[in-house]
Amino acid sequence: MKKFVAITLLLVMAVALTGCGKKEVEPIRIGVQGPISGQWAIEGTGFVKAVRLLAEEINNGGGLLGRPIEIIEGDDKGDPKESSLVAQKMVASKVIAVIGAYNSTATEPASQIYDENKILHITPSSTATRLTEKGYKMFFRTCFLDDRQGLFAAEFITKTLGKSKVALIHDNSTYAKGLAEWTKKYLEERGATVVFFDAITPGEKDYSPTLTRVKAIGPEVIYFTGYFSDAGLLVRQAKDLGILETAQFMGGNAVNNPDYIKSAGLDAAKGSIITTEPVPSDLPYPEAQKFLQDFKAKYNEDVASVWTPSAADAFRVIVEAIRKTNSTDPVKLAEYLHNELKDFPGITGPITFDEKGDRLGTIHKAYIVNEKGEFVPYK
Amino acid sequence: MQEFLQQVVNGLTVGSVYSLVALGYTMVYGILRLINFAHGEMFMVGSYLALSTVSVLGMGQVASGSLGGILLVFLISMTAVAGLGVLVERVAYRPLRRASRLAPIVSALGASIFLQNAIMLIYGTRFKVFPEKLIPQISWEVGGVKITLMRVVILVVSLLLMAALYTLVQKTQLGAAIRACALDHDTARLMGIDVDRIVSLVFIIGPALGAAAGVMVGMFYYQINFVIGWTYGIRAFTAAILGGIGNIPGAMLGGLILGVLETLGAGYISPGWKDAISFFLLILILIVRPTGILGERVAEKV
Structure with a gap:
């Protein structure tokens, strides 16, 4: 009997050991960093949902280079200090690539850590110009630069609207300040005057002091380059102060979120214009239609903003690079993205990166909030 | 003048909220x-x-x-x-x-x-x-x-x-x-x-x-x-100290003063200076009158 037990045990161990041997396929780890909680939680969770959706598809189809993909989440709350901690955690988890962060202020410290540790880093949404001015070889973005949007906004204000007295309000964040400064530069080149240029403190509730000042100056256009939660408060308080009767309210691409209209109230939001990448449902590419349908089917909700497809694109170019180079060495992947990837069919349009890691081209458009509280293309 | 009056109205609205919350602290x-x-x-x-x-x-x-x-x-x-x-x-x-x-x-x-x-x-x-x-x-x-x-x-x-x-x-x-x-x-x-x-x-x-x-x-x-509890709480707490903590009319006055001052600061100087102005004022008042504006000197308890 004893002998039998011993043999059985041996057999079990042998099976268990071979089992281990077979399962030792190291997964490919890819990090997703963003504000999963906090005021921009909707964007951070959007990143995670988009990437998990695509990773699941690949894993169900047998993985990548025969290895499964494992997604590591990191919540930076949109905060630069948290972002550094998340980046260090990502390095420790041995990821080969990270998608994120949402806002430029959080992306900036992380990009340095990822570059030092030779980890491929793609942000879907941080558009501050200076992020790609540092010579980092590992840093890319699937969104377009602030200066392109600034140029578009200036063209739009002076040519399409035919206005020349502009108030620019930002929130001192890397992104918003950058966009405001580019817009100012391009506006002045076109002969328009910037009559007000200052920041509000994000997270405050009461912006009426600034708006009262703006009202006394009397601009024709107010262009706010900050985020949707503050934009909602601003436009509503502007309406209460009677500013919207004489000035057109405009927002940058961070206002491109349905919650902007909710928090402003339709009454105040209607008629306001945003400059942005096309809203997700307006993306004309076949990849976009498939992605939006899959997303809806899996989560039973529409994507929150254009940054969710952009995060999906970041993931898709990483997968493309791994497939084409047949390697998971981040340095090789980065070289591939810099030099060889040309007009990759992305969800947000053709993707090509320049030597700095910026995406070439521009897709900005102007949208106006209609009577029903929807963003519709400005005509 | 019109702008100034509008700013005062803005400030009184914010200030009365600070006052109400400050009462709880005080x-x-x-x-x-x-x-x-x-x-x-x-x-x-x-x-x-x-x-x-x-x-x-x-x-x-x-x-x-x-x-x-x-x-x-x-x-x-x-x-x-x-x-x-x-x-x-x-x-x-x-x-x-x-x-x-x-x-x-x-x-x-x-x-x-x-x-x-x-x-x-x-x-x-x-x-x-x-x-x-x-x-x-x-x-x-x-x-x-x-x-x-x-x-x-x-x-x-x-x-x-x-x-x-x-x-x-x-x-x-x-x-x-x-x-x-x-x-x-x-x-x-x-x-x-x-x-x-x-x-x-x-x-x-x-x-x-x-x-x-x-x-x-x-x-x-x-x-x-x-997180609004924190943003309003810290201002209301400042208002309570400004008016004299422990003093009920002080909290009301402190809240209104703080509201108007930070609004004027934000409107005429820069929104970024809003907090700096109100806290500078707080320090100043505490140096001149450590018990706050309406705070009375209470005999030390033994």
Whole structure:
């Protein structure tokens, strides 16, 4: 009997050991960093949902280079200090690539850590110009630069609207300040005057002091380059102060979120214009239609903003690079993205990166909030 | 001039909210010499409860809420938060009544973090929005100054609540008991005052006023999140110190002064300097009058 037990045990161990041997396929780890909680939680969770959706598809189809993909989440709350901690955690988890962060202020410290540790880093949404001015070889973005949007906004204000007295309000964040400064530069080149240029403190509730000042100056256009939660408060308080009767309210691409209209109230939001990448449902590419349908089917909700497809694109170019180079060495992947990837069919349009890691081209458009509280293309 | 007057109106609205919240800090400090760091959260919870009540009653979806409905929202939110105030006092402060002064402060911070996270878990991390049509969009223009209905409501309701509180504390027997407790617990007890009941009462009044402020902030700005307790709490706390902590008219005055000054600072200098200006002023006043503007010099207790 004893002998039998011993043999059985041996057999079990042998099976268990071979089992281990077979399962030792190291997964490919890819990090997703963003504000999963906090005021921009909707964007951070959007990143995670988009990437998990695509990773699941690949894993169900047998993985990548025969290895499964494992997604590591990191919540930076949109905060630069948290972002550094998340980046260090990502390095420790041995990821080969990270998608994120949402806002430029959080992306900036992380990009340095990822570059030092030779980890491929793609942000879907941080558009501050200076992020790609540092010579980092590992840093890319699937969104377009602030200066392109600034140029578009200036063209739009002076040519399409035919206005020349502009108030620019930002929130001192890397992104918003950058966009405001580019817009100012391009506006002045076109002969328009910037009559007000200052920041509000994000997270405050009461912006009426600034708006009262703006009202006394009397601009024709107010262009706010900050985020949707503050934009909602601003436009509503502007309406209460009677500013919207004489000035057109405009927002940058961070206002491109349905919650902007909710928090402003339709009454105040209607008629306001945003400059942005096309809203997700307006993306004309076949990849976009498939992605939006899959997303809806899996989560039973529409994507929150254009940054969710952009995060999906970041993931898709990483997968493309791994497939084409047949390697998971981040340095090789980065070289591939810099030099060889040309007009990759992305969800947000053709993707090509320049030597700095910026995406070439521009897709900005102007949208106006209609009577029903929807963003519709400005005509 | 028109711009200046508009800024003063803006400032008074914000200031009266600070005043209402500051009363909660000042009353608790007066009675217990405790800085109730959880008080900002009472304000925040009040706001969230109002939002829930509004959505349960289905108000503001199609037409403006009726006056009765709005009063009901205030009533429910204030009552529930008063209950919460008493509960926090029971659980977090009363067991530490005889402990060193540091222990209740740490406990207060704990209660604050607990409440903030509880609300975050219940309502989620995204900001919440009040229905657009809840309050009728009425505004008046007086000499070029735009005044909306909600600004008037905030100012009037705050002043009424403060006047009621002032009368309660100064003119009634209950008020005399509160004042007695503020002076000396043991002597008050010898005079037949149930100190624990008075403390509970203070923890009913303070949070209820805070909740009222929270409801109005929600209705005025539409948008609330789970960290507003901290942003408003720290300003209200500053207002309480500015006016003289422990002094009820001081809290009212401190709140209004702080509101107007930071608005003028934000409007005429730069929004970035808003806090710097108000805190610089606070330091200045504390150097000149360490007890605050209306604070009286109380004889040291032995």
